[in-house]
Amino acid sequence: MVKKLIISLGILLTLISIxxxxxxxxxxxxxxFDGIKxxxxxxxxxxxxxxxxGAQVFVNDHLTTATNNTIxxxxxxxxxxxxxxxxxxxxxxxxxxxxxxxxxxxxxxPTAPKxxxxxxxxxxxxxxxxxxxxxxxxxxxxxxxxxGIYVLDMTAKPIITLQGLSIQIVEDTLNSFSRTKLxxxxxxxxxxxxxxxxxxxxxxxxxxxxxxxxPSDITETISTTSLTWQRQTLEKxxxxxxxxxxxxxxxAENNFEIIAWSPDELKILYRVSKQSTLPIIIKPPLIxxxxxxxxxxxxxxxxxxxxxxxxxxxxxxxxxAGFEKSLNWLADSKxxxxxxxxxxxxxxxDGKNTTKIYAGPFVDSFVFPWPDGTKIVILxxxxxxxxxxxxxTIGLK
Numbered sequence: 001m002v003k004k005l006i007i008s009l010g011i012l013l014t015l016i017s018i019x020x021x022x023x024x025x026x027x028x029x030x031x032x033f034d035g036i037k038x039x040x041x042x043x044x045x046x047x048x049x050x051x052x053x054g055a056q057v058f059v060n061d062h063l064t065t066a067t068n069n070t071i072x073x074x075x076x077x078x079x080x081x082x083x084x085x086x087x088x089x090x091x092x093x094x095x096x097x098x099x100x101x102x103x104x105x106x107x108x109x110p111t112a113p114k115x116x117x118x119x120x121x122x123x124x125x126x127x128x129x130x131x132x133x134x135x136x137x138x139x140x141x142x143x144x145x146x147x148g149i150y151v152l153d154m155t156a157k158p159i160i161t162l163q164g165l166s167i168q169i170v171e172d173t174l175n176s177f178s179r180t181k182l183x184x185x186x187x188x189x190x191x192x193x194x195x196x197x198x199x200x201x202x203x204x205x206x207x208x209x210x211x212x213x214x215p216s217d218i219t220e221t222i223s224t225t226s227l228t229w230q231r232q233t234l235e236k237x238x239x240x241x242x243x244x245x246x247x248x249x250x251x252a253e254n255n256f257e258i259i260a261w262s263p264d265e266l267k268i269l270y271r272v273s274k275q276s277t278l279p280i281i282i283k284p285p286l287i288x289x290x291x292x293x294x295x296x297x298x299x300x301x302x303x304x305x306x307x308x309x310x311x312x313x314x315x316x317x318x319x320x321a322g323f324e325k326s327l328n329w330l331a332d333s334k335x336x337x338x339x340x341x342x343x344x345x346x347x348x349x350d351g352k353n354t355t356k357i358y359a360g361p362f363v364d365s366f367v368f369p370w371p372d373g374t375k376i377v378i379l380x381x382x383x384x385x386x387x388x389x390x391x392x393t394i395g396l397k
Contacts, residue, residue, distance in 0.1 A: 042099055043072040043073055049106070050108055054084065057069070074096070075098045107334070119390045120390060126366055127182045127184060131188045136208070151208050152166045170206055170212045186232045191208050192204070203217070203219045247279060251276070255274060256271075266333060269327060280296075289312055298313075305336075317354065323340055335373075357376065375396055376394050
């Protein structure tokens with residue numbers, strides 16, 4: 001009986017020991033040997049991923065592993081680089097903490113992106129709808145029946161090429177629609193087209209999903225209709241502000257000039273209206289958050305991104321006034337596209353990893369992301385001043 005009891009206790013102690021080892025291993029503890037004396041220390045976990053995958057991961061300039069892998073590192077600060085042939089490298093200074101998972105998520109952009117045309121007839125004016133899924137543009141290089149206003153639905157899947165995605169919504173046989181000033185209604189369902197002739201303006205409301213045989217003339221009612229649309233826009237803005245935590249709501253109303261919400265509405269891109277200090281909303285602070293240093297002292301005129309989920313605030317690169325007009329979120333809500341010094345650039349929401357995507361000629365007021373984040377849209381004549389600009393996409397993957 002004593003022998004059986006000893007064996008049972010031995011088995012039990014062995015199982016307990018194995019369980020403890022497994023738990024400690026899962027929490028990041030590892031055995032390191034300093035000379036002949038072993039040392040059990042806690043580590044942090046670095047999860048390195050990339051799109052596309054199969055990239056190399058360098059830790060402090062040492063090739064350590066490939067992406068889609070987890071690395072155990074002793075607590076401290078590290079320079080992480082993720083590289084894949086044919087793509088711009090991704091680099092970041094990350095803080096590793098004991099027992100905490102730190103993520104290095106790299107979206108890699110090709111160094112030689114694919115350029116694909118959307119139109120080949122020349123484009124006079126192009127306007128994106130509020131949801132950034134539909135693009136209206138005018139054509140005047142063809143016959144009156146083929147000239148007019150076209151709409152490109154960027155959510156549709158092309159059968160062969162992108163040039164087959166556009167539909168004509170109104171012809172020049174009805175009026176000079178190819179020379180109109182365009183804008184979208186707040187809900188993105190219709191297009192407002194204003195034609196100027198002999199110092200007189202005529203405004204039409206056009207359905208954005210099909211050919212308009214009898215365009216609605218709203219010249220006499222545009223003033224009251226515009227007030228209704230403005231009220232709808234304000235109501236949407238109000239509902240977004242009301243969704244914020246109570247402690248942040250009033251502060252945002254008094255200090256934020258919101259430029260754009262991220263597609264998932266978990267981040268706010270904004271300009272500061274007056275000097276202030278952003279209060280801490282989440283107490284105690286979360287662990288395992290983005291380790292890029294944040295800035296909560298806000299200066300007037302500067303542009304920031306506030307992360308609602310992590311309660312972190314980052315200053316965006318300080319370029320000359322006006323560049324914020326080109327700021328747009330990519331579909332992943334983690335990257336921002338913008339125009340600087342006549343080049344199209346993309347950066348992460350915390351201001352890191354700025355990458356020049358396109359440096360050729362283009363109309364700098366027109367750069368927009370494709371809804372699925374796979375490409376961006378530009379308006380360019382590719383440097384040929386003898387031709388009208390056309391719409392092109394630049395591949396991001």
